[in-house]
Amino acid sequence: MAVIEAEQIRDLIVSERLVAKADLGVDDPLVSTGLLDSLNIMGLVALIEVKFAVAVPDEILRPSSFESCTALAAQLAGLPTGA
16 A cells, blocks of 8 residues: 655645745645646646556646645555556
8 A cells, every 4th residue: 555645745846946036845835826727737647647556547647636736645655566
């Protein structure tokens, strides 16, 4: 089962420059503030799938899942690994 921490997601977002905010906090709003748009979300999903060897199910692909790094980590918790 996947254990993906909010900090790991934040670090991935910042290192891949998906947002222009180097001091991004794990609870900072991402979608509602426009930091992440639909293209960034799809890029982030692809990065997560490769880095953490998980398959992100379609049910997670909704804006509320990407509202913060913490929200996304909660959605990804328990996904099977090895995708």
